[in-house]
Amino acid sequence: MTTLHAVFDKARAEDRAALVGYLPAGFPTKDGAVAAATAMVEAGCDVIEIGLPYSDPLMDGPTIQDAVHRSLTNGTRIADVLRTVEGVAKSGAATLVMTYWNPIDRYGAERFARDLASAGGVGTITPDLTPEESEPWLAASKDAGIDTVFLVAPSSPDERIARVAGCCTGFVYAASLMGVTGARESVSSAAEGLVKRTRANTALPVCVGLGVGNGAQAAEVAAYADGVIVGSAFIRRLLDAPDEKSGLAAVRELASELARGVRR
Amino acid sequence: MTATEGSILTPADLAGNGVHGNDPDIHGKFGIFGGRYVPEALIPALDEVAAEYEKAKTDLAFLREFDHLLRTYAGRPTTLTEVPRFAEHAGGARILLKREDLTHTGAHKINNVLGQALLTKRLGKRRVIAETGAGQHGVATATAAALMGLECVIYMGAVDCERQALNVARMKLLGATVVPVTNGSQTLKDAINEAFRDWVTNVDHTHYLFGTVAGPHPFPEIVRDFARIIGVEARRQVQELTGRLPDAVCAAVGGGSNAIGVFHAFVEDENVRLYGYEAGGRGAETGEHALTLTEGSVGVLHGARTYVLQDEEGQTIESHSISAGLDYPGVGPEHAWLKDTGRATYEGVTDAEAMEAFALLARTEGIIPAIESSHALAGALRLGRELGPDALILVNLSGRGDKDMGTAMKYFNL
Structure with missing residues (x-):
């Protein structure tokens, strides 16, 4: 099992940013998600976030909404998410689960943390869990030995950044812009300032997500962040592919482009 | 002259500032319920709304204006x-x-929207968004937006748009943009998701005029107090x-x-x-x-x-x-x-x-x-x-x- 700590150490030693890829479990199919994520790792992703599909993804844009809807229609359950994590972790990437809070709340925080750790998962990203409500999850994650990642946003004042960073153990997820997930034509100018403000409040790595979709953008972000997070752009490749084989080729190609980007 | 002379209400009546108790704690908790489970990007906006409302609810000028609108515009007291x-x-x-x-x-929705539209102006925001199910909250929001010169966008499930076509037409006539929401079950819950997505994108100039006593703190308290x-x-x-x-x-x-x-x-x-x-x-x-x-x-x-x-x-x-x-x-x-x-x-x-x-x-x-x-x-x-x-x-x-x-x-x- 590769830890987040090892990933960022390695990237730092190579004088580059880490590449983090996102895919929801069960998309395009249960096995297809493992195959696509494995292809992403083989082509250069250091970390994979497996999305736990949720019925009400209120911070996701249309691309991820579409993928999640297909996954839920395919009948994806939490057991499938854990199996996906298990499959992807074998590829050698540090594997996280990104999830809205309610599925964990319902499954049971301790049980989820334990089962995720057993599956080889190294932590979670919880975009709608606020520090005020985080106590049960921090405790359960600590007990199970998995990392916690929370988000900061351009709107976050410094004292809030400090509070959120204080809940994180793996890295801090800096949302590059005010908005939902999805590739954009350019990376928000707010991102660099946010990374700076976050660094002033934590020694943890800071990764930037939201709106990054190509090699040039990855290079731009890699110049100031410890990691570059890409989700919707991978999903878009899979949605647009006429069949599974060309979908895999397309995500592999994108991952290679992004991997070159973070090394520029 | 008292703040609400000629009205049936006292400032405490209007504001519900603890006179009848049952206010949530500082995290917006009613017992174990309530709180905030939202993207961090929205926390400052929720804090801003909460802070402005704390000031507004004991501000006699604000209460007087709200009371005036309730009596002369909404038609209160109702019989x-x-x-x-x-x-x-x-x-x-x-x-x-x-x-x-x-x-x-x-419908009763007018009470809440007049209060929140006034709050929107205090917040210095020029645009309101809202979700609507039956269309009543959408119509009420479009009405208050027209009255106060605010830009207005209403999210409504596509299924509901069909069920409540008349209300869609009313909102449009009142100058609002109605966005049919076609994802998920295409009803109220999906309209709320879409409104949150808009809010996180446009929060610097937009107030989410929430229509019910649900959602993150402080909405349950604010909507209750205005209702x-x-x-x-x-x-x-x-x-x-x-x-x-x-x-x-x-x-x-x-x-x-x-x-x-x-x-x-x-x-x-x-x-x-x-x-x-x-x-x-x-x-x-x-x-x-x-x-x-x-x-x-x-x-x-x-x-x-x-x-x-x-x-x-x-x-x-x-x-x-x-x-x-x-x-x-x-x-x-x-x-x-x-x-x-x-x-x-x-x-x-x-x-x-x-x-x-x-x-x-x-x-x-x-x-x-x-x-x-x-x-x-x-x-x-x-x-x-x-x-x-x-x-x-x-x-x-x-x-x-x-x-x-x-x-x-x-x-x-x-």
Whole structure:
């Protein structure tokens, strides 16, 4: 099992940013998600976030909404998410689960943390869990030995950044812009300032997500962040592919482009 | 001159600033319910709204302006109507209706939107967005936006747009942009998701004019405080008319704003029983219902911990009701708390029972109620038979049924 700590150490030693890829479990199919994520790792992703599909993804844009809807229609359950994590972790990437809070709340925080750790998962990203409500999850994650990642946003004042960073153990997820997930034509100018403000409040790595979709953008972000997070752009490749084989080729190609980007 | 001279309200009445208690704690918690489960990007905006509201609720100039709009624009105080011919079907219990259907725009929603539109101006924002189910909150928001010169975008499930085409046209006429939401179940819950997505993108100049007592803190408290005038007036009116307090107060519960609005002034009156009626749809046993409090479980939806219709893995289950305004798989956290503390009782009323009460009130009293409100009427019929002829029951007639004529024509083959 590769830890987040090892990933960022390695990237730092190579004088580059880490590449983090996102895919929801069960998309395009249960096995297809493992195959696509494995292809992403083989082509250069250091970390994979497996999305736990949720019925009400209120911070996701249309691309991820579409993928999640297909996954839920395919009948994806939490057991499938854990199996996906298990499959992807074998590829050698540090594997996280990104999830809205309610599925964990319902499954049971301790049980989820334990089962995720057993599956080889190294932590979670919880975009709608606020520090005020985080106590049960921090405790359960600590007990199970998995990392916690929370988000900061351009709107976050410094004292809030400090509070959120204080809940994180793996890295801090800096949302590059005010908005939902999805590739954009350019990376928000707010991102660099946010990374700076976050660094002033934590020694943890800071990764930037939201709106990054190509090699040039990855290079731009890699110049100031410890990691570059890409989700919707991978999903878009899979949605647009006429069949599974060309979908895999397309995500592999994108991952290679992004991997070159973070090394520029 | 006092702040509210000539009005029936005191500043405390308007603001609900702890006079009747039951305010959430600083994290917006009602017991274990409420709080904030939202993307971090929205926290500063929620803090800003909460801070501005804290100032506004004790600011006499703000309260005076709100009071003025309620009286001269919304048409308050609304009257109380006794309905003896309807009550004959309730075992002879005495039934009084709080006539929110007579407000401008035809439903209680106008109270909350006028308050929040004023708050929007205080916040210095120029654009409001809102979700709507039946269209009543959308119409009310579009109305207040027109009145105050605010840009207005309404998110409405595509299914609801079809069910409530007349309200879509009203919103457009009032100058609002109506965005049909085509993802998920295409109803209220998906409209709320989409409104949150807009808000996080445009939060610097936009206020999310939330329409019910659900969502993240401080919305449950703000919406309640602007809606609680319903109960404040009704409590006084019932006493003036009958010399006593009612035995029971009945209201329909979807998200729960009209119910909290009428309940709140009575919460500390221990002998007044509070009854909320949820949409039983085709029946609890069919799974096609919106029985969030009576059949749901505790979880997180739309930013708050509350009762939710969800499966064993926390996925939201789509609700069903003949009434778009009650077709929601969540409920306000204060209701969850009133349920768990035993202060209020929640029961289901099926589509069929609601439609029967809808037609009965029309035929016996010449009042066509909203189908939402008809759930409370059906509940009152049931409750009257239980409590007997000496009972005095107050029902919040939260809206009028004009918007529901399409549904009624189909249902009754009119």
